[in-house]
Amino acid sequence: MKAKDAxxxxxxxxxxxxxxxxxxxxxxxxxxxxxxxxxxVAHHDGTVVVVEVKTRTTDAFGHPFEAITPAKLKRLHLLSAAWVTAHADAGEARRRPPVRVDVIGILCPPGGVPAIQHLRAVS
Structure with a gap:
């Protein structure tokens, strides 16, 4: 496994x-x-939450949140709709649960303690 993948x-x-x-x-x-x-994908308080995770060892090239471009955000919203469609029961097709997109940014320095930040309802 490559270091980036790990x-x-x-x-x-x-x-x-x-x-x-x-x-x-x-x-x-x-x-x-x-x-x-x-x-x-998680459930929280009756909402389907699609979570994008961005992890970096340092913020030398920008904070992990900076990797969420408008194009990436648009894709996440399309993916969230695809998830709900793929997992809807036949009887629930008309009543879709609320969905939101969150982002978690993690700075994980080698040998250090990871710092986790959670942005809710990114639009």
């Missing part, structure tokens, strides 16, 4: 644990469809 996996593990401690129920990780991939 860092990404560690970040997603940290993010999932962070969300669970905060009362979220993680229902999927690394869900894929033709539009792309969702890092984490």
């Amino acid at each position: 860092l990404g996996r560690r970040g997603e593990d940290l993010a999932a644990a962070f969300l669970e401690v905060a009362g979220f129920r993680v229902v999927a990780r690394n869900w894929r469809c033709p539009l792309g991939e969702i890092d984490i």
Whole structure:
């Protein structure tokens, strides 16, 4: 596994644990469809939460949140709609749950303590 992939996996593990401690129920990780991939899907207070996780070892090239471009955000909203459509029961097709997109940014310095920040309802 490449170092970048290992860092990404560690970040997603940290993010999932962070969300669970905060009362979220993680229902999927690394869900894929033709539009792309969702890092984490969770339920929180009746809402489907699509979570993008960005992990860096340093902020020398910008904070992890800076990687969320308008194009990436648009794709996340399309992916959230695809998730809901793919997981809707036939009887629930008319009543869709509320959906939001969150971003978790993690600075994970080698040998240091990770710093986790959670932005809710990114639009």
